[in-house]
Amino acid sequence: MKFAVLLENSLDNLSKQRESLKTDHGLSLYIEWKGRRILFDTGPDSSFAMNAEKMGIDLSLIDMAFLSHGHSDHSGGLEEFFRQNSKAPLYLHREALIPHYSRKADGRIVPIGVDPVLLKRYENRVRFIDENQEILPGLDVFENIPENFPRPMTNHNLFMKKNGQMGPDDFRHEIVLSLEENAGIYIITGCSHTGVVNMVNLVKQKKPELPVQAVLGGFHIYSRGGKAAVTNDYLKSLTDALKALDTDFYTGHCTGEDNFRKIETSLPGKLYRMNTGCSKVL
Template identity: 30%
Template sequence: MIQIKILIENTVFQPDVCAEHGLAIYLKTRDHTLLFDAGQTEGFLRNSSVFGTPLEEIEKIIISHGHYDHCGGLLPLLEKNTRAEVYCKEEALIPKFSDTYQEKRQINLPLIHAYKKHPSRFCFVKENHELFPGVWIISHIIQKTKFENDDAKLYCLSENQFIKDPFDDEIFLLIEDDNQLHLITGCSHRGIINMIHTATMLFPGKSIKSVTGGFHLRNKDEQRIQLVAKYLNESQIEQINVCHCTGIEEYLVIKKIFRGKTSYLSTGMLVKL
């Protein structure tokens, strides 16, 4: 059995804890404890105290990509938990920018600061990597579709030039349990369809039971949302758990079309897969 606890997310419906535009997921497999992403701030550390979540027991930290809302609380976490290693792609440290607010601002500084202070605790993923038996970090996402990676306002530096961010730093997690796969994603910038397709190509004999995380559909056009929802519905996936950048209204479209179990995971929710 796999347990997922949302330490912080964009929404909250219970007292004494905070929400923010960010994501931090506490994962327990049968034998191991992981953190997937580290929020925008140290808010998830405060929330974990309320939840009684022992962050000191985390063995590995996975950063899905370099954006501030997934690594902003990493440095204070590394001060609290002095043993966990950080897994990400080295491309996450390439300067990344957004011009959402009419000017380009760098959005991966928290990860750079954490790396500069604790370089020995970083493990850069170059290939798909089995973190523990049955727990995989997937670093190469096959591009089945082109319409999913269309963030015109997100950039990175390449040879001192701003280019559209290809999100070469993005990774996702696959956990095998009872001969089925569970996919965990942060933002799905490279596309949730592409991630699911990659997983099926890598493990052709295994079915994906659940997909959990941000689908990056908020404020996207209706056609794209419909295409994603229909793809999910036509798959063999049994359970969809969305949060963060998926969007509430966009989630409702998926919920209406997807024939399986769906849920929106807000801060503090616990899911057993």
């Protein structure tokens, strides 16, 4: 399996295209798996597509796309993707279309959801995930992630409007992707609002016979600007839980630089930074 980061909050220092690539608060991953090309999230706008072109990745050849959850920093580039690609289905949870909101530092509540009009326009390409589903042999999507480990407290600023009522986001719209290869599993999580530990444990429960080779995605434990937005106690509990999972983690976006450095000291050789422009064969 190979992955490339089309967009993330920061730049990869080793990328040959470093000076020309765009960064933003968001995430978009390109994955090659068993001869198939997969797009996982599209970042906040069309920047992921411009970066893909500079990285030599042809979006028109994508075979399937996945949306990890219904927030605009992962879905904002969907229109550009549909424009460049005329064939690939888009898999997402049905509840990703529910209106979602974020509370800003000044107290304003602003919409951060997926554009339902856009998805209506391309409804022949949309595939809703309403339950755990095998898309292809060895490629599974899981939903309804149980909360056995505490979810990140950064979720307290995120809301949803369901049946006309505003309330805390329950993140039923979040999915996790599982790819089997090399006699193991690779897990793609997006933002991990439901908790990266919970996501990994769910996949392990569903696929107990296969070891987890690596996990890709953010941990959702920081606020914009890269500062820690969880307590030291939570960060320690998370670090201990990640260590116990005994696998490799490639993380960025909503993990934050400060948090990454703190966790890295306890997971030497197990925690890796993923930035815009980086790519790796696993």
